[in-house]
Amino acid sequence: MSESVDKKKDGELAKLLRFLLASGEASLAGDDELSARDGRVQSLSPAVLAEAVRLGLVCRRGDRLAATAEARAYLKRRLCAAETTFADQHRDLAAVTILRDGARETVVSNRLESPLAGLARLKEKTGERYLPESAIAAGDRLHADFTRGGLQPRMTMSFEPRIAGRQKGEAGAARELTDTALAARLRVARAVExxxxxxxxxxxxxxxxMKGLETVERERQWPARSAKLMLRAALMALARHYAPPARPSRSSHAWGAEGYRPELGASR
Structure with missing residues (x-):
């Protein structure tokens, strides 16, 4: 079914299909009314009925109507499309490059999930970004390592036994960490330092x-708009940690009077 219908007709078509699926079978009561076995009655547009029959969503035998197997799949696709449209209103997808196990990988990130999204759009009076791209990337990388290391607080109850599954002398859940998670925790510790x-x-x-700046200021009892300045300084330092600036090469000079010759050490 590749044909598309306009929005109004699509809504009426979905209403007709739901009525038929709920009743199993219905009969025409006039040209613009549909009657179910349980006595329920629903108005019907002849144009919508013709469209449903043409698309193979409704089977008609005389005055009897029934939904086909394709009708249920059509409603599911329509529901998925509506959910996707709603979700798109709350997403700002962008391709970002992250380091995973020493290799660069491009992933799709939802900027609106992070409090950094709003700061990424801020600009100085000169028109430059308040936070450089390197600072935003550094914050995303810290979050990725934090997540990969399993450092997020548990939000649900754990039903795993605390002692029964632990051997004597072991350090609890730490033995279940993978090398990747341990490496991520080490990177987080180095970044914090x-x-x-x-x-x-x-x-x-x-x-x-994922706390907002106002929440940080309230919890730490900081003045208003101070968290933004502190965060900028923190991310700039973090960006320098991840990508240290190249050190300028130093060249040694020896100054002496005219005719000066350096003394060369005896060869060994």
Whole structure:
């Protein structure tokens, strides 16, 4: 079924199909009315009925109407399309490059899921971005390592036994961590150390625990709009940690009076 119908006719068609699927079979009561076995009655548009029959969604035998197997699939596709349209209103998908196990990988990220999304759109008075792309990428990378390392707090109850499944001398759940998760935790620890104790808290709150700036200011009792400045400083330090600037090469110079010759050490 590749034909498309307009929005109004599509709604009436879906209404007809739901009525037939619920009643099993219905009969025509005049040209513009449909009657079910249980006594329910529904108005009917002859044009919609003709469209349903043409698309193979309704089987008609005289005055008797019944929904075909394709009718249920049609309603499911219509529902999925509506959910996708609604979800698209709350998504800002963008391709980002992350490092996974030492290899660069391009993934699709929803910018609106992170509090960094709003800050990424802010601009200075000069027209430049408030947060450079390198700072946004650094925050996303910290969040990826935090997630990969399994550092998110558990939001549901755990029904796993605490002691029964643990062997003597083992460190509990730490033995179940993979090498990838342990490496991610190590990268998070190094990143926090590079940011420093004064700034690492706001970076973890926003990038990893997904807290808004107002929430951070309220919990830490900071002045209004101060978290934005602290976060910018933290992400800039984090970006330098992930991509250290190249050190300028130093060339040694020896100054001496005219005729000066350096003394060469004896060869061994």
């Amino acid at each position: 590079a940011i420093g104790p004064e700034l690492s808290g706001v970076a973890l709150d926003v990038c990893c625990f």
